[in-house]
Amino acid sequence: xxxxxxxxxxxxxxxxxxxxxxxxxxxxxxxxxxxxxxxxxxxxxxxxxxxxxxxxxxxxxxxxxxxxxxxxxxxxxxxxxxxxxxxxxxxxxxxxxxxxxxxxxxxxxxxxxxxxxxxxxxxxxxxxxxxxxxxxxxxxxxxxxxxxxxxxxxxxxxxxxxxxxxxxxxxxxxxxxxxxxxxxxxxxxxxx
Numbered sequence: 001x002x003x004x005x006x007x008x009x010x011x012x013x014x015x016x017x018x019x020x021x022x023x024x025x026x027x028x029x030x031x032x033x034x035x036x037x038x039x040x041x042x043x044x045x046x047x048x049x050x051x052x053x054x055x056x057x058x059x060x061x062x063x064x065x066x067x068x069x070x071x072x073x074x075x076x077x078x079x080x081x082x083x084x085x086x087x088x089x090x091x092x093x094x095x096x097x098x099x100x101x102x103x104x105x106x107x108x109x110x111x112x113x114x115x116x117x118x119x120x121x122x123x124x125x126x127x128x129x130x131x132x133x134x135x136x137x138x139x140x141x142x143x144x145x146x147x148x149x150x151x152x153x154x155x156x157x158x159x160x161x162x163x164x165x166x167x168x169x170x171x172x173x174x175x176x177x178x179x180x181x182x183x184x185x186x187x188x189x190x191x192x
Contacts, residue, residue, distance in 0.1 A: 014058045022051060025068055028137040029075050035133060037079045045082070050074040069143035072134065076147050122169040128162040131155055 026047060034043035050071045057064060064070050124132065127148075134144045141159075145152040 014055065017058065018051060018055055021054070021067055021071070025071055026051075029071055032072060032133060032137060033075045033079050036076065036130075037082065042079060042082050046075040046078040049078045066143060066146060069139065069146040072137075072139065072143065072147040073149075118169075122165055124162050124165060125158075128158050128165075131158045132162050135159060 029050060030043055030047050033046035034040060037043050037046065053074050054064070054067065054071060120129070130148060131144055134147055139147065141152045141155045144150075144155045148155070150158075
């Protein structure tokens, strides 16, 4: 087993790093990949692929500055590649309606899922929905930009437009005030 000079075994360090990352990030990556692919098998494959590639890169000595963003990006690209190849079901943003949202959080109570269902109905573009979805997973603008292959300023603009549409829907009467307002007030992560 390789060792850093005077340090712990390299392989054991990488394995622990991956185990810690998996415990912390796997649920969010799986939810995002599932929403994007609308196929549980593809989502699980994307999760597995992301962590396998992470392991290979780290084992080869690569330094990954933002592991969380990197993992989301690999899962995102894997799903898109599967969709392009036609080996899985094609999807659209409407697939978000059937996927669980940031679950396993005791303070959630389904509010984020309800909010995303409402957002689908107020006319957010697919790119805006992707940004909102990733923001709901607590990714920072820079991480969202890495996942989607955008500039962080573009992410900010997309989230600002989404926020404007949401604000208009809440105050403009296009939805019943009780439908969207409570969830939007409680879930401000999509636009901060």
